[in-house]
Amino acid sequence: MDVADLVSELKSSIHRKDEVKVRNILGPIKDLAVVRSIDEKFYNTYNNIDPVNFAIECGAEKIAIYLVEKSFPTDRLYQQELVQCDQWCYFDHGNDRCPAMYDAADNAINAYMHKLKNIIQAIREGKHKPGEGITSPYIEETVKSESEKMEPVKQEKPGMPIFTLHKETAVEEAKKVIDNYGKNYVSKDGNTLFHCYITKPKVYFYVFAAAGVPVNIQNCPECQFSHYIKETAVEEAKKVIDNWGKNYVSKDGNTLFHCYITKPKVYFYVFAAAGVPVNIQNCDGDTALHMAVRAASVDAAEALLQCCADPMIRNKMGQTPIDMSDNETITKLLNKFKPGVVSAICNDKAQTLDRVLKNTWCCTDCVVKEGKTAIELAETKVYEGKSEKCLSVLKSYRKTSQLIHAVLCHDVETTRKLLEREKLPVNIRFRDRIGKTLLSHCIEQHNTELVRLLVEHGARINQIRVRLHEDTDVTIPLFHKCLLDNDCLDIAKFLNPQMDPAEHKEKDQAGNTAVLAAIEKGLSVRYIQWLIQVTRGSALVDRNADGLTPKELATAKNNTEVVKMIDKYIIQNVVQESGIPTLLLPQFAINFCCEEDITRITDEKTKKTLIELLQDSNDKYNMKKWLNFKEVGNYAEKIMRAASGGDIFEKEIRMKSSDGGLSYIKEKYDANYRDRNGFTAMTRAIVFHKFDIIEYLCTTRPMLKTLPDNFNRYPLHYAYALPEPESERVRKLLLEKNPQDIEKRVDKDGLYPADYAAFRDSLKVQQILYDARTLNVYAQRGPPLGRWPVGALKDPPEEE
Template structure:
């Protein structure tokens, strides 16, 4: 075989393809299309990828900077999940100590590389395929590779199936559109609506559970919002069937009682799921029914969906209005991110209105009733409402509405990767959002807010690019007699010196140097990890330092890290004796409610006591002791407390 050709088996026919490397290097899309036109199976794709050198076609095309070729290859079904190490490899012993057996954060794939190369359309396409909102080839008119055993999303995202992340509301609507709202869709008498909502692994169905007097199965089905009003056998609904069978056994009587006790709740649920506004209004006239409004359902238990979260997910404004106006909805609850995934992480209920498909009108109405503290909540990736909206590719119109009245500090908040709103927008290629953020930042000119940039260790190079219409940067505006502010002017002029003072304060807090702290404690310094001087004092078990810091800056209690773990979370993570003393210091004279602040997984500080000595918490403490102000790992900043454990952490 010619060394410059690849053999690809396609059925009985062998097609010889020229090496893609040369054509990608020449950026010849036309020739590439001709070369790959006949590929129509994933075995073809895998053969090309396995023979391709030095990396894979998609990554090589990204490195060559040709976005049109990248998009074509992704559409043809070429993988985007293959991982590579940078050259030279930055994973030194500190990095390895940090991530242990986990994947090194320095590794990159097609998505991260396309984002870094500012290939906006390509990165958006890859994200949509990984999210399961589209398939490879939707943008092609020619044949594409079709996989038979696993989904196309799996090829683009390792072995992780994305099917579970299609919203339950979308599944329900799709099925209802096919067969009608009350069509009986199974031999067990279940409607299409409830089959779409309920997990697929719950067997038996309601009819069989009643016939077998299986009260446990009935209870489980009812908790999943199984419909009991539809006729499921011989024109009879579940209640009538249970009544006929009640004398069969004590278990059968229990089944009947379960259905009777849950009937109103299930009618309420069905009204929400089917967006039956008239029935919903009638049911909610009863105070007893209103008390059921925060009922959860699903296999997630305490994190299951509620009526309101489901209505928001469905995008049903009328239903959302009716539920909220009862005054009974608990808007501070956390619910499962994905209702059909048992292991799905939780999010604040409000975050449901920030999803990509949620209508702006629904978010606008919900946001009027949300407590301000929800603005501090985060999702599993450390995203605040602003960061989540950007990540979910919300429209400029939506983001403009979200930014009205936005607190300046919300623009400085970071996610798990240490990104601010502006940095995340830049990674996603959202120049429209960057312009919106810059405009918002400029609106704070003269209000004494810009000093927070060096205090929170923002990237100076990025901030320096923010200019008004006349081309003046923030420092020039701060120096202007009419628009400026002396505090901002001094802070922007002496940016490096302020950061240096912050680093010295962190060091003094870790070492227990109270004398230096009295001189350095000039602001609420917060580094790129979200750590403050109080965080450092806590993890190094310096109660005297913590007390001194809080005397002058009590607000440090309320500053969480990038994953929303507050100083009190860290205090409860220490060994028992150390924890008692540190918790007492933090709670002394603290404002009410601090003990209920939740991390990105919804855990309150006291819940961390049960997580002591787990790899999760041990790594958390180690990070706070070894990461510098810019997130780079190194030696511990101070003397390690008694009993401190260093990596590797045993499972």
């Protein structure tokens, strides 16, 4: 075999990741000069890429290590196709090395091939010599002819270790099992490698134990083994592809999609990216989508539809997946994707195709029919005389589709290349305006690298709400996705400086801010403490829909550790080391916090209560006046009555203001009081139609426009809830300056202020207005704080 043929055979073997073939090709070669000539020929023949870098690009780490041990060079620079050096790039670096070019060690790091990187580094530092790490080939040339006569043991079901016949020692066989499956392998039945190889020689167990395989794991189906499996779902899915190939079909006609229908969604994205056909029917005529619908798996159905599964295919019973569905969420999904990418292409429905692609994150490069991808199928239809519009739609969407599915596959490198090369949108929604974004998906999957990439390229965080999960239309602020569990703390810390501080105040469907939601979900004390610290303690006065502050909620849940942490934070931050009270102290009083919850907190060091510490402090700013919570509450109630146009009692004398309370507000208003409903003077003035007070507060206290109530309703929500023409008049006052600060704010249900106009006559809105007029500052029902506005309902809406 001459060098050209050898190089061609070597490239083909590397591409197939056939390590045995590579060893057989290069094994007899001992001369370093011959190795160099092979490398040179390979480099010149195949677009300036050497064998080692080519093996890295193919994901064949073991082959790359073998090539390095055979003394193939590792210092050649290689520039990947998606990162070409143009004239502007060259202008930046001149004759110096292009930053987009890497040698084998750099590429090994980028491909997470740490073992390869360490070997290259050791050779460069003289700690290791090429050839020292080469082990005997798995199949020697002398054995090959005999092994070919053996019929391989065929595995019936994917997912279990493969037992093969070969002429290795028991030790080598055991080590090979560890290399292939890893020490933390657990089958679907809970079996470790010890279980699976129970009939093997004793040395297997010694090798497994030395490698760290857990020895006391029970194979109970109910047990959770994810603690022992360090591989991500992506790595597991890729291993399935490596073991079985993209064209695997069982004796029942099931593809990998069918076999792994209960696995996480990322399996389907990885399978589709690898070229597994998505619409193959098994012996019963069922596609994987039929099986997902039958299993009522929303995740599997959604992922398959995004991979261009055809919802119009019928099985042998004549049923489409829609015919079989009795799950409301899955039925909605199927109708959203209907008629599907394949049917739209085959029937030349370009507008339908455009709708399906752009609203549903469908992939243009999945194998959908007759071994062809969606684009290849469209090209075939063009040759048959069909319109080119479908092909044009697919091509225009292709780059965006590649980005979306690179993110869904957790492929960081491909995502980075696409974002750096193409100016692609990163804020696209799935399904509709409350569906998840790419960023929210990455947060859910705890993928910090992708979160950083997307934010660096413009992914929005502020004023974004997404579904709590895909089975519901209930929405939460995007930042609340970081509150899924304690593992998301690093992502939350990264997002915090990138977003508007007001996002910490946005609420979920229960009226919980980020701190309240973290307490509700039982997150760690460390996480909750960090959330309180980044809001500088202001989160401690926020209330949920039940009117509970963070401390009150933690107390209700018997979470004593969180209560202690909050008490310690208050002690440390209400009184400075110099003895001067901080501005945090008035916040507890003007937000109607419980006096006992604040003033009776005891300092662990001095054993003094907070009120005793404050009495001993240097109060040069006269902060102690805020310690009398009852007096502050009475004062705030008068402010609220004045804003409502009601009567005010001053020293047991009823005061009736000729200007409806405006003069009292001008004279007495000294803080942004917010009662236990979350109502401010602005809210009260709006629901009682006090336009002069609204105008005055907008001018002197514009911050009131941005303070929501316990249900996250802003003053502008209440303005839209009013009847016309009062609504228009109030809106003009609120939106006169900086309208962008409040127009896009949503309530706890994700409704914008303008949405309230559409159902201002509904029972719900009438109840909202009735509550704002009749709930006193302590959230107790009573007579209205002011005179009933003209036309207002004076009886509870339920009775009406």
